[in-house]
Amino acid sequence: MSLRIIKTGVLDTIQDLGRYGYQHLGINPGGAMDRFAAQTVNMLVGNNIDEAIIEIHFPASIFLFERETMIAIGGADFSATVNGEDIPSWQPIIIAKNSILQFQKWKHGARCYLAVREKLSIQKWLNSYSTNIKAESGGFNGRVLQKDDVIFFREKNDYKDFLMDRDFFILPWKADISWNNVPIDRIAIIPGNEWDWLTEESKNKFLKESFVIGSSADRMGYRLQGMLKAKENSELVSSVVGFGTVQLLPNGELIVLMADHQTTGGYPRIAYIVSVHLPLLAQKRPGDKIYFRLTDQGHSENLLFEQHQHLLQLQNACKFKLEEFFECYQ
Amino acid sequence: MINFIEEMESNSSYRIFFVGDSAATIDFGNVIDESINKKVIVLFNRLSQHPLLGMIEAIPAYSSITIYFNVILLRKKISTQKVIHEWIRTELNKLMRNDFDNIQNSSNFVRVPVCYENEFATDLKSIAEQKNISSEEIIRLHSSKQYRVYMLGFLPGFAYMGEVQDLIAVPRKAQPRPIAAGSVGIAGRQTGIYPVNSPGGWQIIGRTPLKMFDKDKNEPCLLKAGDHVEFYSISKDEFENYQDWST
Numbered sequence: 001m002s003l004r005i006i007k008t009g010v011l012d013t014i015q016d017l018g019r020y021g022y023q024h025l026g027i028n029p030g031g032a033m034d035r036f037a038a039q040t041v042n043m044l045v046g047n048n049i050d051e052a053i054i055e056i057h058f059p060a061s062i063f064l065f066e067r068e069t070m071i072a073i074g075g076a077d078f079s080a081t082v083n084g085e086d087i088p089s090w091q092p093i094i095i096a097k098n099s100i101l102q103f104q105k106w107k108h109g110a111r112c113y114l115a116v117r118e119k120l121s122i123q124k125w126l127n128s129y130s131t132n133i134k135a136e137s138g139g140f141n142g143r144v145l146q147k148d149d150v151i152f153f154r155e156k157n158d159y160k161d162f163l164m165d166r167d168f169f170i171l172p173w174k175a176d177i178s179w180n181n182v183p184i185d186r187i188a189i190i191p192g193n194e195w196d197w198l199t200e201e202s203k204n205k206f207l208k209e210s211f212v213i214g215s216s217a218d219r220m221g222y223r224l225q226g227m228l229k230a231k232e233n234s235e236l237v238s239s240v241v242g243f244g245t246v247q248l249l250p251n252g253e254l255i256v257l258m259a260d261h262q263t264t265g266g267y268p269r270i271a272y273i274v275s276v277h278l279p280l281l282a283q284k285r286p287g288d289k290i291y292f293r294l295t296d297q298g299h300s301e302n303l304l305f306e307q308h309q310h311l312l313q314l315q316n317a318c319k320f321k322l323e324e325f326f327e328c329y330q
Numbered sequence: 331m332i333n334f335i336e337e338m339e340s341n342s343s344y345r346i347f348f349v350g351d352s353a354a355t356i357d358f359g360n361v362i363d364e365s366i367n368k369k370v371i372v373l374f375n376r377l378s379q380h381p382l383l384g385m386i387e388a389i390p391a392y393s394s395i396t397i398y399f400n401v402i403l404l405r406k407k408i409s410t411q412k413v414i415h416e417w418i419r420t421e422l423n424k425l426m427r428n429d430f431d432n433i434q435n436s437s438n439f440v441r442v443p444v445c446y447e448n449e450f451a452t453d454l455k456s457i458a459e460q461k462n463i464s465s466e467e468i469i470r471l472h473s474s475k476q477y478r479v480y481m482l483g484f485l486p487g488f489a490y491m492g493e494v495q496d497l498i499a500v501p502r503k504a505q506p507r508p509i510a511a512g513s514v515g516i517a518g519r520q521t522g523i524y525p526v527n528s529p530g531g532w533q534i535i536g537r538t539p540l541k542m543f544d545k546d547k548n549e550p551c552l553l554k555a556g557d558h559v560e561f562y563s564i565s566k567d568e569f570e571n572y573q574d575w576s577t
Contacts, residue, residue, distance in 0.1 A: 024374065025550065026485055132486070193357075237392040238391055238481065239392065239393075239394045305401075
C-alpha cells in the first residue's frame with residue numbers, strides 16, 4: 001500500500017534521467033523530457049537526482065497516497081491540490097495518509113514532475129527506471145500509469161510529529177529555479193552538420209522568425225510550423241540523432257527530436273538545441289511560439305557547466321535544509 | 331602536436347563533427363560500404379573495451395560512429411582551460427591514428443526462418459506487379475543471399491541489413507502504417523525485421539516467428555551490428571509451431 005492511481009491521466013509515466021549505453025541496439029535513452037525539473041523535485045525531497053519520478057501530462061492522473069509521504073512537484077503548473085487545497089510547486093510537502101493529489105486546471109507548461117522521498121519501488125530495466133512504451137519495457141510494466149495501479153514505496157517514514165492533525169504540511173523553503181535569465185521562448189542552437197544545406201534566406205528565416213509548435217508534438221518529437229528551403233536535397237545514410245537534433249524534412253518542415261527520439265535518422269541535421277535549453281522546449285505545447293538563436297559549442301559548454309553548478313548548490317541547500325528541519329523536530 | 335593531428339583529419343578518410351554539445355561523430359562518408367562498416371564496428375568494439383575518458387556510450391551506424399560524452403565530468407577532469415569539444419576532437423584524432431584495417435571482428439551467423447505466405451506478406455503482390463516478377467522469384471531472391479547487419483536503429487533491435495538484389499529493391503511507402511512484430515521488409519536495397527509492433531514504411535514480404543527483441547533476456551536483441559543473416563522459407567504451419575530449440 002503506497003501510491004494508488006484512482007483515475008487515469010492522459011500520459012503519466014515513470015521516468016528518470018534516461019537509459020544510456022544501449023543506443024547501439026536501437027534502444028533509445030528516453031527519460032524525463034524536462035531533466036532540470038526532474039532533478040530538482042528529487043533534490044527537494046532529498047533523493048538522488050536519478051531516482052524514479054512520475055512525469056505527468058494534463059489532464060493528469062489522480063493519486064491516492066495510502067501512506068504518509070514527503071513529495072515535491074515542479075515543472076508545468078497544473079494547479080495541484082491535496083484534498084482540494086492548493087499546494088505549491090518546488091517545495092517539499094509532507095502529506096498525510098489517505099490524501100489525494102489532484103491536478104485541477106492547466107496554468108502553464110506541458111510536463112509536471114512528482115518526486116517521492118519514500119522512493120517508488122520500480123524495477124530498473126537496463127539500468128534505468130524510464131518507461132520505454134515502444135519496447136513495453138521499463139517503468140511500471142512498460143506502460144502508461146492506469147487506474148488501480150499501485151506503486152509501492154521502498155522506504156517508510158513517520159511524519160506524525162510534523163503533521164499532527166493536518167492533511168499536509170508545506171516545508172518553508174522553495175527551490176530557486178532561475179539560474180539563467182534567458183527569455184523562455186529563446187532557444188539556443190548550435191549549427192548542425194547540414195546547416196549549410198539551407199539557403200541563405202532560410203538560414204535568416206530560421207534565426208529571425210518565430211516558429212509555432214505544431215499539433216504533432218509529443219515525447220518523440222515536435223513538428224514546427226514554417227517551411228525552410230534546402231539548396232540540395234540529397235539523401236543521407238542513417239546516422240545517429242539525439243535529443244535536441246533539429247531535422248529538415250523533405251517537405252521543408254522542421255522536426256525537433258525529443259526524449260523518445262529514434263536512435264538514428266537520415267534527414268539533414270540543420271541544428272542542435274543546446275542541452276540546457278531542452279527543458280524550456282520540453283515545457284512547450286502545440287501552438288506555443290519559439291525563436292531560435294545561434295550560439296557555439298564553447299558557449300553551450302559554459303551554460304551546461306553553469307547549470308550544473310546551480311544544481312549542485314541547490315542539491316546541497318536542499319540536503320542542508322532537510323537535515324536541519326528533521327533535527328529541529330527530534 | 332595538435333596541428334599535426336588536425337592535419338591528419340584533413341588528409342584522411344574521415345571527418346569529425348559534433349552532435350550538439352555532448353557528442354561527436356566520426357564520419358567516413360555518406361555511403362553504404364561493407365569495408366567502411368567493418369571499420370566502424372572495429373572502432374565500436376575498441377571503444378566498448380577501452381572507453382575514452384568521460385565517454386557515456388558509442389553508437390555505430392552505416393558509415394559513422396557517434397560518441398556521447400559527459401561534458402561536466404570532462405570539464406572537471408581536464409585541468410587545462412581547453413574547450414571540451416576541442417579536447418574531444420584531439421582525442422578522437424589520436425584514436426584514429428591506430429590501424430583498424432587489419433582487425434577481425436567476431437560476428438554471429440544467424441539463420442532466420444520467414445513465412446512468406448500471403449497472410450503475412452502484405453506487400454509481396456504489389457512488389458511482384460511493380461517489378462514484373464513472380465512472388466516465388468522474390469522469395470527465392472530474398473532468401474538466397476547472406477546479408478550483413480550494418481547497424482541497429484529506429485526501434486529496439488531493428489537491424490538494417492543489406493544489400494538485397496536490385497530486382498527486388500523497392501522504395502519504402504510514403505505513408506507509414508501499423509506493422510506487426512516479426513514482419514520482414516524491404517526498403518531500397520535494405521532488408522529488415524520489425525522487432526516490435528510499430529508504424530513503419532518498409533514493404534512487408536513475410537514474417538519470422540523469431541523473437542528479435544526480448545526485454546527479459548540479458549542481451550535483449552537477437553542481432554548486433556556486424557552479424558550475418560540468411561533467410562529461409564517456412565510454411566504457415568511451421569511458423570505457427572515454431573520452437574526455438576537453441577535457448
